[in-house]
Amino acid sequence: MSISKPQEKIVDAKHHLSVCDVMRDNTNEVIMKIEGLLPSYIESFADMQAEGLRITRDFFGTCYIAEKELLEKMGVDQKAIESFDKYSKVITKTTVSEIDMINNFQRTWVENIMSSMKSYDDYVKVMISSYAKMLEYTSALIPKRT
Numbered sequence: 017m018s019i020s021k022p023q024e025k026i027v028d029a030k031h032h033l034s035v036c037d038v039m040r041d042n043t044n045e046v047i048m049k050i051e052g053l054l055p056s057y058i059e060s061f062a063d064m065q066a067e068g069l070r071i072t073r074d075f076f077g078t079c080y081i082a083e084k085e086l087l088e089k090m091g092v093d094q095k096a097i098e099s100f101d102k103y104s105k106v107i108t109k110t111t112v113s114e115i116d117m118i119n120n121f122q123r124t125w126v127e128n129i130m131s132s133m134k135s136y137d138d139y140v141k142v143m144i145s146s147y148a149k150m151l152e153y154t155s156a157l158i159p160k161r162t
Contacts, residue, residue, distance in 0.1 A: 087097075
Protein backbone atom coordinates (compact mmCIF):
# COMPACT_ATOMS: atom_id res chain seq x y z
CA MET A 17 0.00 0.00 0.00
CA SER A 18 1.59 3.26 -1.04
CA ILE A 19 1.06 6.51 0.79
CA SER A 20 0.58 9.38 -1.57
CA LYS A 21 2.25 12.65 -0.77
CA PRO A 22 0.15 15.80 -0.87
CA GLN A 23 0.81 17.78 -3.98
CA GLU A 24 2.49 21.09 -3.42
CA LYS A 25 1.04 24.14 -5.07
CA ILE A 26 2.77 24.94 -8.29
CA VAL A 27 3.29 28.65 -8.61
CA ASP A 28 3.27 29.73 -12.23
CA ALA A 29 5.02 32.81 -13.52
CA LYS A 30 1.72 34.71 -13.78
CA HIS A 31 0.72 34.21 -10.13
CA HIS A 32 2.97 35.44 -7.34
CA LEU A 33 2.49 33.73 -4.02
CA SER A 34 2.21 36.21 -1.18
CA VAL A 35 3.10 35.80 2.47
CA CYS A 36 -0.48 36.74 3.34
CA ASP A 37 -1.80 33.95 1.08
CA VAL A 38 0.48 31.41 2.75
CA MET A 39 -0.52 32.48 6.28
CA ARG A 40 -4.23 32.74 5.39
CA ASP A 41 -4.38 29.34 3.68
CA ASN A 42 -2.53 27.47 6.41
CA THR A 43 -4.40 29.20 9.24
CA ASN A 44 -7.67 28.47 7.45
CA GLU A 45 -6.75 24.78 7.17
CA VAL A 46 -6.18 24.55 10.93
CA ILE A 47 -9.41 26.42 11.72
CA MET A 48 -11.41 24.22 9.33
CA LYS A 49 -9.99 21.10 11.00
CA ILE A 50 -11.04 22.34 14.44
CA GLU A 51 -14.48 23.36 13.15
CA GLY A 52 -14.88 19.95 11.55
CA LEU A 53 -14.21 18.21 14.87
CA LEU A 54 -16.59 20.36 16.90
CA PRO A 55 -19.76 18.31 16.14
CA SER A 56 -17.87 15.15 17.12
CA TYR A 57 -16.80 16.68 20.45
CA ILE A 58 -20.32 17.86 21.19
CA GLU A 59 -21.78 14.46 20.28
CA SER A 60 -19.22 12.66 22.47
CA PHE A 61 -20.04 14.81 25.50
CA ALA A 62 -23.78 14.40 24.89
CA ASP A 63 -23.33 10.60 24.67
CA MET A 64 -21.26 10.62 27.87
CA GLN A 65 -23.92 12.64 29.69
CA ALA A 66 -26.70 10.36 28.44
CA GLU A 67 -24.81 7.28 29.64
CA GLY A 68 -24.19 8.90 33.03
CA LEU A 69 -27.90 9.68 33.39
CA ARG A 70 -28.85 6.14 32.37
CA ILE A 71 -26.47 4.66 34.95
CA THR A 72 -27.79 7.03 37.63
CA ARG A 73 -31.41 6.14 36.86
CA ASP A 74 -30.60 2.41 36.98
CA PHE A 75 -28.77 2.88 40.28
CA PHE A 76 -31.68 4.71 41.92
CA GLY A 77 -34.21 2.25 40.50
CA THR A 78 -32.31 -0.63 42.06
CA CYS A 79 -31.63 1.38 45.22
CA TYR A 80 -35.36 2.10 45.70
CA ILE A 81 -36.32 -1.57 45.63
CA ALA A 82 -33.56 -2.62 48.05
CA GLU A 83 -34.09 0.39 50.34
CA LYS A 84 -37.84 -0.11 50.66
CA GLU A 85 -37.38 -3.68 51.84
CA LEU A 86 -34.46 -2.87 54.16
CA LEU A 87 -35.93 0.27 55.75
CA GLU A 88 -39.27 -1.41 56.38
CA LYS A 89 -37.50 -4.29 58.15
CA MET A 90 -35.40 -1.85 60.21
CA GLY A 91 -38.37 0.35 61.11
CA VAL A 92 -36.68 3.62 60.09
CA ASP A 93 -38.75 6.64 61.12
CA GLN A 94 -40.28 8.58 58.22
CA LYS A 95 -39.23 11.86 59.91
CA ALA A 96 -35.56 10.88 59.49
CA ILE A 97 -36.12 10.39 55.78
CA GLU A 98 -37.97 13.73 55.59
CA SER A 99 -35.03 15.46 57.30
CA PHE A 100 -32.67 13.83 54.82
CA ASP A 101 -34.95 15.10 52.02
CA LYS A 102 -34.75 18.67 53.35
CA TYR A 103 -30.97 18.45 53.60
CA SER A 104 -30.75 16.98 50.10
CA LYS A 105 -32.94 19.79 48.70
CA VAL A 106 -30.60 22.42 50.19
CA ILE A 107 -27.58 20.70 48.62
CA THR A 108 -29.44 20.40 45.30
CA LYS A 109 -30.47 24.06 45.36
CA THR A 110 -26.88 25.11 46.10
CA THR A 111 -25.54 22.89 43.31
CA VAL A 112 -28.07 24.23 40.77
CA SER A 113 -27.19 27.78 41.83
CA GLU A 114 -23.48 27.04 41.35
CA ILE A 115 -24.18 25.55 37.90
CA ASP A 116 -26.04 28.75 36.97
CA MET A 117 -23.12 30.86 38.25
CA ILE A 118 -20.61 28.82 36.24
CA ASN A 119 -22.81 29.09 33.16
CA ASN A 120 -23.06 32.88 33.59
CA PHE A 121 -19.30 33.09 34.14
CA GLN A 122 -18.63 31.11 30.96
CA ARG A 123 -21.07 33.26 28.97
CA THR A 124 -19.44 36.46 30.28
CA TRP A 125 -15.98 35.04 29.60
CA VAL A 126 -16.91 34.26 25.98
CA GLU A 127 -18.47 37.72 25.55
CA ASN A 128 -15.28 39.32 26.91
CA ILE A 129 -13.07 37.24 24.64
CA MET A 130 -15.26 38.12 21.65
CA SER A 131 -15.06 41.80 22.58
CA SER A 132 -11.27 41.54 22.88
CA MET A 133 -11.11 39.85 19.50
CA LYS A 134 -13.21 42.64 17.98
CA SER A 135 -10.90 45.27 19.50
CA TYR A 136 -7.88 43.38 18.21
CA ASP A 137 -9.47 43.12 14.76
CA ASP A 138 -10.11 46.89 14.72
CA TYR A 139 -6.51 47.51 15.81
CA VAL A 140 -5.10 45.19 13.13
CA LYS A 141 -7.19 46.91 10.46
CA VAL A 142 -5.76 50.29 11.49
CA MET A 143 -2.23 48.86 11.51
CA ILE A 144 -2.68 47.21 8.10
CA SER A 145 -4.01 50.47 6.71
CA SER A 146 -0.96 52.30 8.07
CA TYR A 147 1.31 49.57 6.72
CA ALA A 148 -0.30 49.83 3.27
CA LYS A 149 0.19 53.61 3.27
CA MET A 150 3.81 53.16 4.32
CA LEU A 151 4.37 50.62 1.52
CA GLU A 152 2.72 52.94 -0.97
CA TYR A 153 4.96 55.82 0.16
CA THR A 154 8.09 53.65 0.10
CA SER A 155 7.15 52.20 -3.27
CA ALA A 156 6.87 55.70 -4.73
CA LEU A 157 10.45 56.41 -3.61
CA ILE A 158 11.94 53.29 -5.25
CA PRO A 159 12.76 53.75 -8.92
CA LYS A 160 11.00 51.33 -11.24
CA ARG A 161 13.14 48.64 -12.89
CA THR A 162 13.32 48.72 -16.62
